[in-house]
Amino acid sequence: MQTLPKPASSSTDLSAVDTMIRRRKTRSVPVGSIFIGSDHPVVVQSMINEDTHDIEGATAAIRRLHELGCEIVRVTVPSLGHAKAVAQIKQRLRDTYLDVPLVADVHHNGMKIALEVAKHVDKVRINPGLYVFEKPQESRTDYSDQEFAAIADQIRATLEPLVISLRDQGKSMRIGVNHGSLAERMLFTYGDTPEGMVESALEFIRICESLDFHNLVISMKASRVPVMLAAYRLMAQRMDDLGMDYPLHLGVTEAGDGEYGRIKSTAGIGTLLAAGIGDTIRVSLTEAPEKEIPVCYSILQALGLRKTMVEYVACPSCGRTLFNLEEVLHEVREATKHLVGLDIAVMGCIVNGPGEMADADYGYVGKTPGFISLYRGRDEIKKVPEAQGVAELINLIKADDRWVDPE
Numbered sequence: 396m397q398t399l400p401k402p403a404s405s406s407t408d409l410s411a412v413d414t415m416i417r418r419r420k421t422r423s424v425p426v427g428s429i430f431i432g433s434d435h436p437v438v439v440q441s442m443i444n445e446d447t448h449d450i451e452g453a454t455a456a457i458r459r460l461h462e463l464g465c466e467i468v469r470v471t472v473p474s475l476g477h478a479k480a481v482a483q484i485k486q487r488l489r490d491t492y493l494d495v496p497l498v499a500d501v502h503h504n505g506m507k508i509a510l511e512v513a514k515h516v517d518k519v520r521i522n523p524g525l526y527v528f529e530k531p532q533e534s535r536t537d538y539s540d541q542e543f544a545a546i547a548d549q550i551r552a553t554l555e556p557l558v559i560s561l562r563d564q565g566k567s568m569r570i571g572v573n574h575g576s577l578a579e580r581m582l583f584t585y586g587d588t589p590e591g592m593v594e595s596a597l598e599f600i601r602i603c604e605s606l607d608f609h610n611l612v613i614s615m616k617a618s619r620v621p622v623m624l625a626a627y628r629l630m631a632q633r634m635d636d637l638g639m640d641y642p643l644h645l646g647v648t649e650a651g652d653g654e655y656g657r658i659k660s661t662a663g664i665g666t667l668l669a670a671g672i673g674d675t676i677r678v679s680l681t682e683a684p685e686k687e688i689p690v691c692y693s694i695l696q697a698l699g700l701r702k703t704m705v706e707y708v709a710c711p712s713c714g715r716t717l718f719n720l721e722e723v724l725h726e727v728r729e730a731t732k733h734l735v736g737l738d739i740a741v742m743g744c745i746v747n748g749p750g751e752m753a754d755a756d757y758g759y760v761g762k763t764p765g766f767i768s769l770y771r772g773r774d775e776i777k778k779v780p781e782a783q784g785v786a787e788l789i790n791l792i793k794a795d796d797r798w799v800d801p802e
């Protein structure tokens with residue numbers, strides 16, 4: 396009987412499968428003391444809600460976020476007065492805390508505001524759909540080539556001073572396209588589509604490049620995850636085709652709150668990061684900005700892109716489970732959660748547990764009723780009564796010299 400040739404790698408041969416996330420190669424873009432790009436960890440950012448006229452309140456909010464791990468903080472500057480106030484906020488941060496990397500969000504007709512705030516922050520975010528306001532005309536059904544070119548000239552003239560200012564100061568710009576605020580002529584030409592979003596960004600990128608300014612970060616946010624995914628993928632593809640290597644800022648806008656807001660953000664941001672797309676992230680929740688930071692870190696940790704907490708591997712429990720898994724996992728977590736960098740498994744039984752611990756550094760596995768086994772990697776080290784399980788796990792980690800006392 397003829398036998399079929401063996402495939403080079405079978406579906407169970409995981410050693411042959413590449414499990415690394417390979418990030419799309421980008422340039423490094425500075426934002427104060429932080430760099431955004433594929434040679435650096437994916438950067439976490441968020442935005443304060445405080446009015447920048449409230450110098451004390453805004454300074455405290457920025458500090459709070461930064462202390463939680465938010466590496467770049469965004470503020471919004473709706474007027475020239477707000478832009479000027481950012482100078483005081485930046486100074487207050489330097490005097491009382493740290494020079495936290497700041498980004499200013501500039502919206503409608505923001506040229507003067509952007510020019511002012513560019514003096515005080517490390518990066519300016521502009522929205523191509525709003526930077527030069529094109530008043531929609533109800534009767535309009537089309538844009539002629541001449542009209543298109545005239546607006547493009549106006550955009551160039553308006554953007555140029557900001558680009559020159561940022562370029563000469565060694566600062567950066569985010570070209571932040573939003574699906575919900577595409578310029579009318581983009582809508583007429585490309586429809587309400589990811590193509591329109593990408594073309595909108597490319598128009599601004601080309602102006603920046605013509606002025607020899609390359610400290611650019613691009614975003615393609617949308618509130619619907621499939622639209623956001625398509626826009627970022629298309630942007631990455633187009634940039635690759637055009638030889639552009641700008642980093643991408645990922646986010647799902649108006650994700651909402653609670654569990655669904657987190658799931659929606661994770662579906663969008665996590666899917667792209669897993670494909671190697673994305674260099675900085677913001678989870679936008681309709682909650683206090685402080686709540687966004689743990690979600691960012693959980694996404695990055697789950698993908699193995701950053702390690703900011705202990706990785707716990709735990710089985711869901713089943714009829715074979717030999718102890719109260721939820722309780723024990725809680726006890727193990729409380730005792731070891733400060734040992735950032737370790738992977739610890741809590742598994743209900745020895746039937747499947749040891750094989751499924753996913754190469755954890757240590758394992759706590761149900762052995763026989765009333766007893767558990769402790770593992771170092773794949774090696775069973777000792778069997779102990781369940782009541783001593785957590786204490787013995789700590790002893791084992793101490794014996795390996797991998798224990799530190801909690802702060």
Ligand code: SF4
Pocket residue numbers: 710711712713714715716717742743744745746747748
């Ligand atoms: S490890 Fe054991 S107890 Fe846990 S789910 Fe698998 S079979 Fe059940």
